[in-house]
Amino acid sequence: MDPQQQAIAEEFDRYRESYDDAVNRAIAFSGQKVESFTRAKAHDLLRTIASHFGSQRELNLLDVGCGIGNYHPFLTPVVGSVSAVDVSSACIAKAKERNPVVSYSVYDGDRLPYPDEKFDVAFCVCVIHHVPPGRWQQFVNEMCRVTRAGGLIVVYEHNPAHPLTRKVVHDCAFDRDAVLLTMAQSRALLEGAGCADVTTRSILTLPPMAGLAERLDGLFARLPFGSQYRALGRVT
Numbered sequence: 147m148d149p150q151q152q153a154i155a156e157e158f159d160r161y162r163e164s165y166d167d168a169v170n171r172a173i174a175f176s177g178q179k180v181e182s183f184t185r186a187k188a189h190d191l192l193r194t195i196a197s198h199f200g201s202q203r204e205l206n207l208l209d210v211g212c213g214i215g216n217y218h219p220f221l222t223p224v225v226g227s228v229s230a231v232d233v234s235s236a237c238i239a240k241a242k243e244r245n246p247v248v249s250y251s252v253y254d255g256d257r258l259p260y261p262d263e264k265f266d267v268a269f270c271v272c273v274i275h276h277v278p279p280g281r282w283q284q285f286v287n288e289m290c291r292v293t294r295a296g297g298l299i300v301v302y303e304h305n306p307a308h309p310l311t312r313k314v315v316h317d318c319a320f321d322r323d324a325v326l327l328t329m330a331q332s333r334a335l336l337e338g339a340g341c342a343d344v345t346t347r348s349i350l351t352l353p354p355m356a357g358l359a360e361r362l363d364g365l366f367a368r369l370p371f372g373s374q375y376r377a378l379g380r381v382t
């Protein structure tokens with residue numbers, strides 16, 4: 147493994163048991179917990195893929211940089227299958243304990259351990275800002291390689307223009323080396339990987355409360371005020 151990537155993997159290995167606590171400490175001022183943000187983004191992902199494919203039931207999803215598998219309890223009851231990969235072997239071990247139906251792998255951060263066009267959807271949540279910037283394009287290229295033509299790439303990232311997001315990143319113990327990327331940079335990465343119909347939209351402009359608040363959040367999608375954003379592209 148590349149030494150920089152190895153250091154990142156080892157850093158996250160240390161959070162195998164305390165990942166949620168570290169995030170919860172950084173977002174404590176908001177009165178929310180990591181689970182609320184996870185649920186809101188998992189629901190956004192499910193709505194996004196349902197509107198593209200018509201249904202989620204038969205779809206094979208890949209979660210790149212899955213950490214301890216926080217998203218998987220929201221996805222596995224609804225989609226065909228979930229595979230997930232991370233550079234942190236300790237996080238993958240924890241994720242396996244929590245989600246026995248998910249197919250997990252550890253990899254070197256370079257080439258994803260799957261054949262071309264295996265998945266319908268590849269997504270990543272708050273991962274690219276931990277990848278060394280010189281490797282960002284390769285990271286997205288790999289997501290595209292393992293996704294079939296007509297499939298989707300979905301990237302969730304922090305909005306660097308949002309002051310409270312910057313505070314969270316500053317206060318979060320494992321974000322010391324994070325390099326946040328703008329919506330325009332994410333868009334360029336997806337386009338650079340050959341995706342078509344690339345779009346970005348703000349998410350989490352409103353606090354992550356279930357039900358109506360999640361739906362109302364969509365009203366602010368075109369404004370750059372969300373604490374995070376979603377970039378979406380279709381593999382060609």
Ligand SMILES: C[S@@+](CC[C@H](N)C(=O)[O-])C[C@H]1O[C@@H](n2cnc3c(N)ncnc32)[C@H](O)[C@@H]1O
Pocket residue numbers: 151154155158210211212213214215216217231232233234237254255256270271272273276277285
């Ligand atoms: C902030 S955590 C997010 C975990 C998970 N996506 C979530 O939102 O709960 C970032 C994760 O990215 C992983 N990571 C860092 N570089 C990676 C790479 N090149 N490929 C895959 N995962 C990577 C880390 O090991 C860590 O688990």
